[in-house]
Amino acid sequence: MTGAQAILDYLSQQGIDTLFGYPGGAIMPLYDAMLDSPVKHYLCRHEQGAAFAAIGYARSTNNVGVCVATSGPGATNLLTSLADAMLDSVPLVVITGQVARPSMGSDAFQEVDVLGLSLSICKHSMQVMQPEDLLPSLNEAFQLARSGRPGPVLIDVPKDILLGDVPELMALPQVDFQYPKCSDEQIEQANQLLDECTSPVVYVGGGVGMANATQNLRYFIERNNFPVVSTLKGLGSADFRHAGYLGLLGMHGLPAANLAVQQCDLLIVIGARLDDRVTGKLDEFAPNAKLLHIDIDPAEINKRRQADLSLLGDLNQILPQLTALQNKPQWLHTIASLKQQKSWQYADLTKQQSIDAPAMLRSLSNALQADAIVSCDVGQHQMWVAQHMQFNRATQHLSSGGLGTMGFGLPAAIGAQVANPQQQVVAVCGDGSFMMNVQELATLRRYPLPVKIIVLDNQRLGMVKQWQELFHEQRYSETDLSDNPEFSKLAAAFDIASDVITQGEQVAPAIKRMLEHKGAYLLHVRLNTTDNVWPIVPPNTANHQMWEKPQCTS
Amino acid sequence: MHQLTLLLNNAPAALERVLQVTRYRGFVLESCDVRTEQNNLTVKMQVSGSRPVSLLTSQLNKLHDLEELCLTSLCSSVGDSDEQPVVRLAAGC
Numbered sequence: 069m070t071g072a073q074a075i076l077d078y079l080s081q082q083g084i085d086t087l088f089g090y091p092g093g094a095i096m097p098l099y100d101a102m103l104d105s106p107v108k109h110y111l112c113r114h115e116q117g118a119a120f121a122a123i124g125y126a127r128s129t130n131n132v133g134v135c136v137a138t139s140g141p142g143a144t145n146l147l148t149s150l151a152d153a154m155l156d157s158v159p160l161v162v163i164t165g166q167v168a169r170p171s172m173g174s175d176a177f178q179e180v181d182v183l184g185l186s187l188s189i190c191k192h193s194m195q196v197m198q199p200e201d202l203l204p205s206l207n208e209a210f211q212l213a214r215s216g217r218p219g220p221v222l223i224d225v226p227k228d229i230l231l232g233d234v235p236e237l238m239a240l241p242q243v244d245f246q247y248p249k250c251s252d253e254q255i256e257q258a259n260q261l262l263d264e265c266t267s268p269v270v271y272v273g274g275g276v277g278m279a280n281a282t283q284n285l286r287y288f289i290e291r292n293n294f295p296v297v298s299t300l301k302g303l304g305s306a307d308f309r310h311a312g313y314l315g316l317l318g319m320h321g322l323p324a325a326n327l328a329v330q331q332c333d334l335l336i337v338i339g340a341r342l343d344d345r346v347t348g349k350l351d352e353f354a355p356n357a358k359l360l361h362i363d364i365d366p367a368e369i370n371k372r373r374q375a376d377l378s379l380l381g382d383l384n385q386i387l388p389q390l391t392a393l394q395n396k397p398q399w400l401h402t403i404a405s406l407k408q409q410k411s412w413q414y415a416d417l418t419k420q421q422s423i424d425a426p427a428m429l430r431s432l433s434n435a436l437q438a439d440a441i442v443s444c445d446v447g448q449h450q451m452w453v454a455q456h457m458q459f460n461r462a463t464q465h466l467s468s469g470g471l472g473t474m475g476f477g478l479p480a481a482i483g484a485q486v487a488n489p490q491q492q493v494v495a496v497c498g499d500g501s502f503m504m505n506v507q508e509l510a511t512l513r514r515y516p517l518p519v520k521i522i523v524l525d526n527q528r529l530g531m532v533k534q535w536q537e538l539f540h541e542q543r544y545s546e547t548d549l550s551d552n553p554e555f556s557k558l559a560a561a562f563d564i565a566s567d568v569i570t571q572g573e574q575v576a577p578a579i580k581r582m583l584e585h586k587g588a589y590l591l592h593v594r595l596n597t598t599d600n601v602w603p604i605v606p607p608n609t610a611n612h613q614m615w616e617k618p619q620c621t622s
Numbered sequence: 623m624h625q626l627t628l629l630l631n632n633a634p635a636a637l638e639r640v641l642q643v644t645r646y647r648g649f650v651l652e653s654c655d656v657r658t659e660q661n662n663l664t665v666k667m668q669v670s671g672s673r674p675v676s677l678l679t680s681q682l683n684k685l686h687d688l689e690e691l692c693l694t695s696l697c698s699s700v701g702d703s704d705e706q707p708v709v710r711l712a713a714g715c
């Protein structure tokens with residue numbers, strides 16, 4: 069069996085039936101073997117698009133996504149997506165072709181040191197230098213990608229190994245990972261913290277969904293009536309219908325979420341890393357709180373803020389042991405009135421000339437099926453999605469959090485739709501970001517996939533414009549995109565149906581038409597060029613000093 | 623200054639990874655001695671930096687090729703709270 073055949077055989081034995089990728093010289097043997105393999109390959113139109121599709125596949129299923137590219141430019145085109153997967157802990161296996169071993173190190177055609185390039189943006193990277201190492205390395209790559217805190221693993225395979233014979237793997241060795249575990253004593257201390265506190269808040273991160281711990285989290289929250297806030301990646305894990313649910317916290321967090329955290333005396337951080345977009349000015353973040361930090365990754369404990377107590381390990385083992393019962397009526401009353409006082413007043417779209425993005429996204433959220441998957445790009449629209457749309461599972465909200473990569477939305481939606489053919493998949497894109505992977509419209513047409521695209525077009529690089537307005541004295545530099553192409557014509561060139569709306573009253577019927585349409589669809593939504601995201605916590609400011617409304621800025 | 627002794631699986635790029643993590647996490651390499659024995663690599667290095675050294679050891683601990691890590695702090699730098707030898711606790715996460 070050749071190396072290329074062995075890779076595909078291994079994948080199908082593992083139940084992996086989907087690959088995203090792009091062919092080229094060094095990886096050609098694998099593409100040749102694909103012709104005889106049941107594993108289905110999806111051709112994207114850029115390696116970055118292929119890897120984002122694999123990320124969308126992985127994030128929407130909580131499974132490993134697989135992506136393939138050739139050496140040199142194929143591999144370098146993947147790097148942004150690897151970094152994205154690294155910072156958002158996405159399990160990915162990326163296979164790159166490399167020039168044949170005798171040519172390695174000679175600046176051969178399309179040779180780059182992809183192993184070297186990948187080191188700091190992968191959980192692990194390997195280069196296969198002996199045919200007998202191919203299958204064990206691949207097997208290890210899959211196990212590593214999903215073990216503990218997940219992440220991307222790169223495996224670089226020289227062309228002559230793909231072409232030559234490789235020995236079969238008789239039994240697949242289980243790699244022995246040692247996971248951190250917390251002691252009974254620590255659990256007892258945690259229960260004691262829960263007992264003693266008077267104003268707790270649960271802070272939910274992406275680790276909960278990735279650990280498949282949503283049920284245990286919800287049980288823990290409901291049983292104790294905890295107020296709960298969420299990071300971008302945590303959205304969907306806690307139940308948004310829960311009385312104490314306050315939504316997104318941080319730089320563009322909702323006022324009640326940020327204020328509750330600033331007031332609490334115990335912050336229970338679960339599967340999260342106290343990222344700077346969450347904490348704002350670190351030494352004024354949750355200033356009265358003791359920190360109980362629960363995570364799988366020891367390196368996150370005490371990284372940005374000292375924990376009073378940390379519990380390391382599998383959330384599904386830890387959460388059920390936190391049995392101390394909470395009942396703090398006074399604090400719950402404070403939370404309830406905070407929530408009510410700060411609740412968002414949505415504009416009535418039918419009475420509006422222009423389209424208010426928060427109201428539009430809330431009505432989209434209400435119109436979607438309960439298991440719909442929403443991906444987005446990066447910028448103002450991304451924050452509006454996080455603030456105003458509601459998700460039942462973390463796997464339904466695909467957003468580039470840690471790296472904040474423009475161009476994520478469309479290819480991630482493609483991967484999600486491939487993985488979930490029966491579910492509604494909507495990509496909410498910014499006009500700037502959309503153009504960064506717009507070539508993937510060709511992928512939508514090719515398969516064809518019924519992804520719905522909403523381009524929220526403010527003719528600006530809106531988030532950068534917002535910062536120029538607020539923090540750079542309205543000196544607008546290179547953020548005007550008023551020369552955007554006509555998006556519906558662009559869609560038409562790919563045989564994708566489309567619609568353009570400019571007024572509030574058009575929103576509801578346009579969403580309905582879009583969702584009823586059988587195939588792919590692009591809804592071009594024209595927004596005011598001047599709208600901004602509120603609230604915002606200015607740089608180096610404590611979260612409770614957020615600017616809640618436009619007038620706060622003057 | 624801190625002295626770290628690492629036992630690594632001698633895989634391609636294992637040493638580069640250690641050096642990269644050290645630099646990225648804000649530490650300066652003061653000296654380094656590397657020995658190969660069959661499949662293993664022993665790295666003895668002295669590093670300095672103003673951050674708590676636990677921020678470095680916890681990241682080095684995550685390297686898949688790391689078998690063992692031992693820390694001896696030679697003299698305490700500002701903000702250092704953990705001076706006791708740290709042995710590798712966890713892998714694979």
Ligand SMILES: Cc1ncc(C[n+]2csc(CCOP(=O)(O)OP(=O)(O)O)c2C)c(N)n1
Pocket residue numbers: 445446447448449450472473474475497498499500501502524526528529530531532
């Ligand atoms: C690849 C990449 N380049 C640059 C940035 C910096 N950046 C962050 S938001 C933003 C503007 C995004 O504009 P658009 O997609 O139109 O979304 P909007 O903010 O207008 O909703 C830019 C340029 C980024 N996040 N990613």
